[in-house]
Amino acid sequence: MALIDLKGISFAYPNGNLVLEGLSLSLEEGDKIGLLGENGTGKTTLLHIILGLIRPAEGEITIFGERYETEQDFKKIRGTIGMLFQDSDDQLFCTTVLEDVAFGPLNMGMNRREATYTAEQTLDKLGISHLKNRVPYQLSGGEKRLVSMATVLSMKPEILLLDEPTNGLDKKTGKLLVSVLQKYPARAWIMISQIQSTIEAMSNKYCKMNGGRVDLV
Amino acid sequence: MTCEHFALGESILHSADPRVKLLLAAGYAVVTVGLESLEGQILALLGGLLLVIGAHLSLKEILRRLFVVNLFVLMLWLILPWTTTGSGVVHWGPVVITSEGLNLALSITLKCNTIILANLALLSTSTIFSLTHALAHLRVPSKIVQLIFFSWRYFHVIDSEFHRMNHAIKVRGFKPGSNLHTYRTYAHLIGTLFVKSLERGESVHKAMLCRGFDGTFWLLSHFYLRPSDICLGCLTATYLLLVIGIEWSSPWH
Numbered sequence: 001m002a003l004i005d006l007k008g009i010s011f012a013y014p015n016g017n018l019v020l021e022g023l024s025l026s027l028e029e030g031d032k033i034g035l036l037g038e039n040g041t042g043k044t045t046l047l048h049i050i051l052g053l054i055r056p057a058e059g060e061i062t063i064f065g066e067r068y069e070t071e072q073d074f075k076k077i078r079g080t081i082g083m084l085f086q087d088s089d090d091q092l093f094c095t096t097v098l099e100d101v102a103f104g105p106l107n108m109g110m111n112r113r114e115a116t117y118t119a120e121q122t123l124d125k126l127g128i129s130h131l132k133n134r135v136p137y138q139l140s141g142g143e144k145r146l147v148s149m150a151t152v153l154s155m156k157p158e159i160l161l162l163d164e165p166t167n168g169l170d171k172k173t174g175k176l177l178v179s180v181l182q183k184y185p186a187r188a189w190i191m192i193s194q195i196q197s198t199i200e201a202m203s204n205k206y207c208k209m210n211g212g213r214v215d216l217v
Numbered sequence: 218m219t220c221e222h223f224a225l226g227e228s229i230l231h232s233a234d235p236r237v238k239l240l241l242a243a244g245y246a247v248v249t250v251g252l253e254s255l256e257g258q259i260l261a262l263l264g265g266l267l268l269v270i271g272a273h274l275s276l277k278e279i280l281r282r283l284f285v286v287n288l289f290v291l292m293l294w295l296i297l298p299w300t301t302t303g304s305g306v307v308h309w310g311p312v313v314i315t316s317e318g319l320n321l322a323l324s325i326t327l328k329c330n331t332i333i334l335a336n337l338a339l340l341s342t343s344t345i346f347s348l349t350h351a352l353a354h355l356r357v358p359s360k361i362v363q364l365i366f367f368s369w370r371y372f373h374v375i376d377s378e379f380h381r382m383n384h385a386i387k388v389r390g391f392k393p394g395s396n397l398h399t400y401r402t403y404a405h406l407i408g409t410l411f412v413k414s415l416e417r418g419e420s421v422h423k424a425m426l427c428r429g430f431d432g433t434f435w436l437l438s439h440f441y442l443r444p445s446d447i448c449l450g451c452l453t454a455t456y457l458l459l460v461i462g463i464e465w466s467s468p469w470h
Contacts, residue, residue: 053423075431083427089374090420093367095346099437107429112437135346137373155428 001065002026003159003188004050004081009059010212011045019045020056021212027159031188034203036217041209043192044086047161050190051083079108082157086164088144092136097123097147100136104155122154126180142173149177153184160189166198178202223274223341230272234446235343235351241453242339248457249331257464258327264456265334272338279337286333290326297322345369350436359434371421375414382406 004027011020019042027033037043048054050061052074061068063077085091094100101119102112110118123129128146131139136147145165152160165181166174178201181189193199199206206217224231230238249261269279303317340348349366353359386402393399 048423051427053426075429078427079429083424085420085424085427087420090417091424093370093421093425095350102437103425103430103435104428106435106437107431107433112435115435116437137370151428 002028003064005062007060009049009056011049011056019212023213025214027188027190029187032202032204033190034199034206035190035192036206037209042212043209044163047083047163047190050161051078051081079155080157081159081161082152082155083161084149084152084163084165088148091148091151092144094136097134097136098132100147101150101154104151108155118154122150126150142169145169146177149180158187160186162189162191164192166193166195221344222278223337224344226273226342228271228273229445229449230338231342233449234440234442235347236354236440237446237450238339238343239348239351239355241450242336244457245335246332248460249328252464254464254467256467257460258324260460260463262327262331264460265331268338269334272342274337283330283333286329290329293325294322351440353434353436354440363434371417374417375410378413379410382409
């Protein structure tokens with residue numbers, strides 16, 4: 001059984017621009033898909049559709065063998081599928097780094113002590129414990145990305161959707177992020193990236209967006 | 218951004234519990250607004266000064282902020298004395314300066330400065346983040362707290378977006394002037410900023426949904442009331458009671 005199975009997904013923006021057209025994709029256990037494609041071909045849109053952030057005009061989304069259609073359905077899955085956004089400023093909004101990392105665990109029903117513990121552990125794994133009392137918006141670009149990653153990993157997701165994880169990072173921070181992700185016991189992930197070294201280091205399957213569909217390369 | 222200029226410091230007021238400070242600031246403002254006697258108002262102003270001294274704030278910065286406020290107050294001095302009806306003190310042809318008008322302008326000046334001083338000492342010595350947290354702890358409706366919190370959090374992002382765009386138009390040779398081209402350019406700039414802000418809001422919401430947000434804001438850190446906070450609260454409250462006492466015993470009342 002595929003972990004995520006998309007069938008015949010079509011999506012158009014309100015301006016009528018059709019970005020996805022009859023797209024099908026299945027993510028199997030152990031798949032580390034590197035998703036390639038030019039700008040504006042709907043890669044980010046695809047990830048948002050998997051998490052129910054936007055609804056396709058047509059098509060079926062099956063996750064762990066169950067059909068997902070409404071907001072209520074997707075709410076259940078959002079802790080299990082973690083998504084790293086392209087722009088860290090979208091993801092970080094709390095007073096302190098620690099609070100931001102604990103936000104997900106608290107929403108999942110952990111109490112304050114458990115959430116703080118989980119957040120601290122996650123920061124430690126990423127080697128950024130020293131940032132825990134800093135204000136997220138005052139961090140550098142690289143630090144922001146690492147903290148964003150921590151906010152996702154602290155929810156212990158089984159599947160990851162990564163939107164350009166190493167984009168705009170210096171070599172050292174990029175390598176650190178890749179090594180953290182390689183060690184993370186994810187069952188599968190889909191990663192968008194334009195950076196050849198990241199794609200090579202982190203994928204075992206390559207897909208290319210083409211005319212609203214995904215082709216296996 | 219230097220909006221939180223005063224929040225850095227090590228005075229008693231800086232380290233005080235922001236919940237106590239919020240309550241005191243609200244109390245101080247309410248009492249001050251209600252004062253009618255000159256003695257009461259002067260005493261309240263004195264209290265405001267004492268608070269500012271206690272907060273060890275830079276005198277230069279305080280004066281700079283008071284100057285801005287008092288520019289508006291100056292307008293009132295130019296208008297109120299001859300537009301308020303009452304007993305005339307000075308007669309210049311058709312213009313009559315009334316004592317009621319002068320009293321009103323003086324009262325507004327005193328109250329205005331008092332409230333600014335008290336707020337500078339009590340509120341600006343905390344970061345906006347701790348104040349919003351304090352509001353949440355004081356059970357202010359969550360929607361209001363979130364609104365303040367997000368406005369502040371994304372003000373920074375939108376501000377830097379504005380500066381980026383501003384730099385981008387400057388490097389393309391834009392020089393602002395009093396002409397249609399300038400107005401049109403700024404209209405585009407502000408319009409784009411609105412659209413970007415809206416999109417930013419939507420992306421932030423999506424990112425929050427991904428982390429299981431369902432409208433509840435969980436507070437991780439808690440404030441702890443220390444003896445020094447209780448002292449500060451009691452002292453200021455007693456002072457306010459003294460001001461009210463003076464007000465009631467005054468013949469003005």
